[in-house]
Amino acid sequence: MSDDLKSGRIVIVGASLAGLRAAETLRDEGFTGDLTLVGDEPHPPYDRPPLSKQVLLGRVPAADVGLPARRPVDARWKLGVRASGLDPATKEVLLRNGERLPFDRLLIATGTRARPWPHPEEARLDGVLTVRTVDDAHRLAERLDAGPRRVLVIGAGFTGSEIASACRERGLAVTVAERGPAPLVGALGGTLGAFAARLQRAHGVDLRCGVTVTSLTGDAGRLTGAELSDGSRIDADVAVVALGAVRNTEWLADTGLAAGPRGVACDAGCRAFDMYGIVTDDVFVAGDVARFPHPLFEYQMLALEHWGNAVEQAEVAAHNMVNPGPRRRPHLAVPAFWSSQFGLNIKSVGVPTFSDQVTVAQGSVEEGRLVVVYGYRGRITAAVSVNRAKWLEHYRHLIETAAPFPPEPGAADRPASPKVVPSDVPDPRVLSHGPTVALTGHLPDRRLAVVRPMA
């Protein structure tokens, strides 16, 4: 049994971070069979976080953001080819070029793509961009180099905020339009949302919250600006659409897998569910496209667009692909992510959106250095640090052990009178920016609330 798992044919659909680390782990774990990676981009795996930071700042060329290999993978790489379907009966991946790739086990790691501007004609205007791929970032960096008079960023999630930060650091005028009440509010709630709003304004961002962009306007095919729902108008020669991500699951329609707009459902061992909630044993899922149950968050299915989750889940998936039942491992890592913007380092552990209350446990909003702790029904579920990363490990432990919320007092730099306030995590439907952490309920089926694109 075990020996069989070390050989045979494995296909990984998705050749980014999760696909790469899975391939390496398969070889580390002794897989000697045929390994094929399929990627729709023509580039070898690369690292996305620098795209909205170093690359937009002009410090690093977009072409430089490759990923180092942990080890050789001896794989067949099919790059620049999109998977178009899956035949579960014959166990084959169908490629857009007509090729069929037979597999014994499959890993789905197709990730996400940038949510496009919902009006295709406006989206085609010269000057309207997104930032998801290395080519996107290269194009935007070039636009920024050219010194546009104003950049409009649509959506104030992490990507939108980082783009705005890079623009300001380059001295460019920037307007940020966000449908919700504040930047980052969808991921971090009200306290840090208000902090982020002050931060952006202090750095000269023209921040408009509670508005939507009703149309992008152009002249002779070039963007000239945008009209907002409050009746105002912005002149801009670049607009960056940062409305969050769309999960790449369309190719799995009608395959019988539990795949839908919120991702591909899988168990804690990364095995995909079919549409009836029955777990498969030869199809695995990892990375941004996966939704999986997590015991720390009431076994809700989590969908995480996190770098660390892509690595950790890929490692678990790969391990479980080549090991028999009793030796399989669960994916239990506490979610974590980071963002750097406006000179600040923001780091999160746990799931801030899984909360009803927050408190500032260390430092202060005024100081710009702080740790915010999130609680849900009296236990700690998340913590976010701003320029206070060295303390975060402590809170990770509190999350893992379901420590009581609010945290026990005693921190040397705690506020004099810490207040516990509602976490004010808005319904994602009222935001421009899609949340990078999505709690997607308990059911592993695909008949879920439709996430509609937001203007």
Add this chain to the structure above:
Amino acid sequence: MQIVVDLNRCQGYAQCVFLAPRVFELHGEEALLYAPTPPDDQAERVRRAAAACPVQAILVGERAGAGAGTDVR
């Protein structure tokens, strides 16, 4: 040479910035920026920085999938 830093692990000790200041940079007090493809003349400094990272967050290697065009082995 290709590098990636696991910024979930990174706690901002900045030892890499001290040891290879042309490759690693603090942006503000704590956020780390770095050149994913450091120039060759920085290779030794980068290796020293990776060895010294107190949370072992720096992965140094060769570019993954280099030369992997469409359908190459």
Add this chain to the structure above:
Amino acid sequence: MSTETLLERINAYASRPDPYPLYTELREHGVARQDDGSYLVGTYHEIAALLHDPRISSDVRHRTHPDLRDRPEDLPPSFIAVDDPEHDRLRRLAMRHFGPPHSPGRIDALHDDIVDVARELVDGLRGRDRIDLVDDFAYPLPVTVICRLLGVPREDMPEIRGWTNTIIASLDRSPDEDPDGRLRAAAQARVSMAGYLGALAQRRRERPADDMISALVHDDGPEGRLTEPELTTTLTLLTIAGHETTVNLITNGMLTLLRRPEALERLRREPELMPSAVEELLRYEPPVQMLPQRTPLTDVEVGGVTIPQGVPLFLVLASGNRDPLRFEDADHFDPARRDNQHFGFGSGVHNCFGAPLARLETQVALTALLHGLDAPHLVEDPPPYRHSPILRGPRHLLVTGDVAAGAGA
């Protein structure tokens, strides 16, 4: 023996050459309460948890234990002995002129200087058949470097060495001697040293030079300058810590290598291993064996034990570094060890300020010695140790062997 606490046995001078069996015993006890009410922690994961726990203070003024009072002096504590946000502010102001984000290249720029100093020192050993690695090399190297960096005249170092030794002696709490006397002497030494450094800073105010003291006294940063007492305590700290621990790191390093000819040979053959070898030395023989001045600000549970508010808490870093639950083959010295997340420079917000300088100096120092000394041998093993169980290292390290002709490159 049985009436002595583990801490007393660790502190006993006889334990200095090899405290590691006592650390093994400590780890078996978990979080260990001593008869005097203090707590000793020597397991890796528990030390890690406490170093990142914001309820653990570095300020001994939070101690409520009757036997350990405030220091008998008026000088404010340096940043290693206060908590955030004060610690953070003081450290940030000092860091502006030492490292990133404001002075990212300062230490890197010292590299060639350090290589030259090491080469001169090795050249000075030529022709001698017996050397003391401490007095002839491991002490003068970091002293020369820190003097240049800060701007302290080299000729004043003997006086500074005297104050330093007195201050360090006060860290010990051996009950068999005169602890009150040592504390009084240290307080006097601190005042003298602060006076000296204050006068030096005043000279730099009037006539700036290209050194850290000048940069500190002329700082026009947004958060202002250190006050005069803050400046002198910071300078005292940087001067002492800037060389004291590096002496031990270099000496412990050579001692470790001289005891393991195969590791020494390997490093000669594979010089690219030196950075990881120095990390392994920091794990295997860390110059700071324990952190003696932590205090819980509230009752803190760790490892199934509740450490009460206000008690002295000793984090034995050198023991955590040998914890087999964290490090494979923990008592084995492996210069190519991977996943080496050691406590050689502590961890958390109080991690060693001068770590990058100490690393660079030690890498350069050991490289110079390995290539400058031909067939070196220890004259006595174990060597005589300095008194401190906290800043632990040999007092002298006598070595025979030729200094290779033309070596030192």
